[in-house]
Amino acid sequence: xxxxxxxxxxxxxxxxxxxxxxxxxxxxxxxxxxxxxxxxxxxxxxxxxxxxxxxxxxxxxxxxxxxxxxxxxxxxxxxxxxxxxxxxxxxxxxxxxxxxxxxxxxxxxxxxxxxxxxxxxxxxxxxxxxxxxxxxxxxxxxxxxxxxxxxxxxxxxxxxxxxxxxxxxxxxxxxxxxxxxxxxxxxxxxxxxxxxxxxxxxxxxxxxxxxxxxxxxxxxxxxxxxxxxxxxxxxxxxxxxxxxxxxxxxxxxxxxxxxxxxxxxxxxxxxxxxxxxxxxxxxxxxxxxxxxxxxxxxxxxxxxxxxxxxxxxxxxxxxxxxxxxxxxxxxxxxxxxxxxxxx
Ligand code: SF4
Numbered sequence: 290x291x292x293x294x295x296x297x298x299x300x301x302x303x304x305x306x307x308x309x310x311x312x313x314x315x316x317x318x319x320x321x322x323x324x325x326x327x328x329x330x331x332x333x334x335x336x337x338x339x340x341x342x343x344x345x346x347x348x349x350x351x352x353x354x355x356x357x358x359x360x361x362x363x364x365x366x367x368x369x370x371x372x373x374x375x376x377x378x379x380x381x382x383x384x385x386x387x388x389x390x391x392x393x394x395x396x397x398x399x400x401x402x403x404x405x406x407x408x409x410x411x412x413x414x415x416x417x418x419x420x421x422x423x424x425x426x427x428x429x430x431x432x433x434x435x436x437x438x439x440x441x442x443x444x445x446x447x448x449x450x451x452x453x454x455x456x457x458x459x460x461x462x463x464x465x466x467x468x469x470x471x472x473x474x475x476x477x478x479x480x481x482x483x484x485x486x487x488x489x490x491x492x493x494x495x496x497x498x499x500x501x502x503x504x505x506x507x508x509x510x511x512x513x514x515x516x517x518x519x520x521x522x523x524x525x526x527x528x529x530x531x532x533x534x535x536x537x538x539x540x541x542x543x544x545x546x547x548x549x550x551x552x553x554x555x556x557x558x559x560x561x562x563x564x565x566x567x568x569x570x571x572x573x574x575x576x577x578x579x580x581x582x583x584x585x586x587x588x589x590x591x592x593x594x595x596x597x598x599x600x601x602x603x604x605x606x607x608x609x610x611x612x613x614x615x616x617x618x619x620x621x622x623x624x625x626x627x628x629x630x631x632x
Pocket of ligand 1 (some may be wrong): 361548549552587588589590592593594595596601604615617618619
């Protein structure tokens with residue numbers, strides 16, 4: 290989907306992005322007389338991220354959303370496809386270009402305790418990216434680290450603390466300050482609040498919102514929490530078993546979700562309380578294994594609107610309105626559907 294918002298093209302684009310993880314060597318598979326088994330964690334994903342906006346990527350555990358986030362930052366290489374940052378493929382960037390991209394694109398992780406070096410004091414953790422990029426003098430780097438600490442609601446006194454001496458919310462603020470150190474343009478936030486208490490979640494989301502406004506940040510927000518999505522994002526991409534099944538502006542999606550999967554999920558959201566969680570078990574049955582996804586539409590064994598054709602045809606992601614796409618045969622013209630047994 291290539292388009293513009295206010296005349297500006299996307300800052301970051303995924304084009305036909307796939308990531309498959311082999312589960313066995315091709316030698317082992319040939320001994321079995323079969324093809325090597327793979328998990329298709331991300332399959333043929335195309336999406337655009339616009340400057341200054343928040344794109345939420347939502348999905349159940351195992352939907353591939355975190356792998357997609359890692360691909361967008363070149364933390365893992367794709368099996369197929371490209372990621373374009375300002376029209377340049379990040380997977381073919383030369384060393385200097387990659388170094389420039391890495392300072393512009395940062396990540397905030399879910400578990401701030403696991404992501405912060407326990408042997409480093411907080412001031413050093415925030416200063417480290419500046420040290421790596423040799424930004425200014427040591428005194429200037431320290432000053433910036435202290436300024437960032439205060440900007441995320443901590444004090445200079447926290448600079449001497451170790452992560453273990455801080456609360457979960459304070460540790461996540463340190464992670465946010467470290468992500469901001471190099472003044473990035475885009476931040477991938479992977480479940481940044483899901484390990485925090487509900488009251489701390491709201492404060493952290495407010496902080497991220499303020500920082501976006503003040504620093505003109507672009508966010509890709511990976512989450513399973515639709516309450517958070519509604520209050521935080523401009524657009525939403527819904528993932529199911531490695532594929533995007535629906536993408537739309539947040540308001541339009543919440544007003545009228547089109548994909549049966551999104552509809553079932555949204556029917557469970559206790560609006561307007563953003564602190565309540567959606568029940569991801571709601572679609573009947575457990576999500577199928579990505580190792581052996583169902584034929585046709587991967588959602589068909591759980592879909593309340595399943596038709597005969599759904600187990601045979603994989604629905605393409607198609608435009609259904611302004612900036613909206615959905616992958617469901619209900620949106621295919623009847624004449625376009627091949628006749629299948631039983632129709
Ligand atoms: Fe349901 Fe069929 Fe649409 Fe898949 S293609 S979501 S099974 S109606």
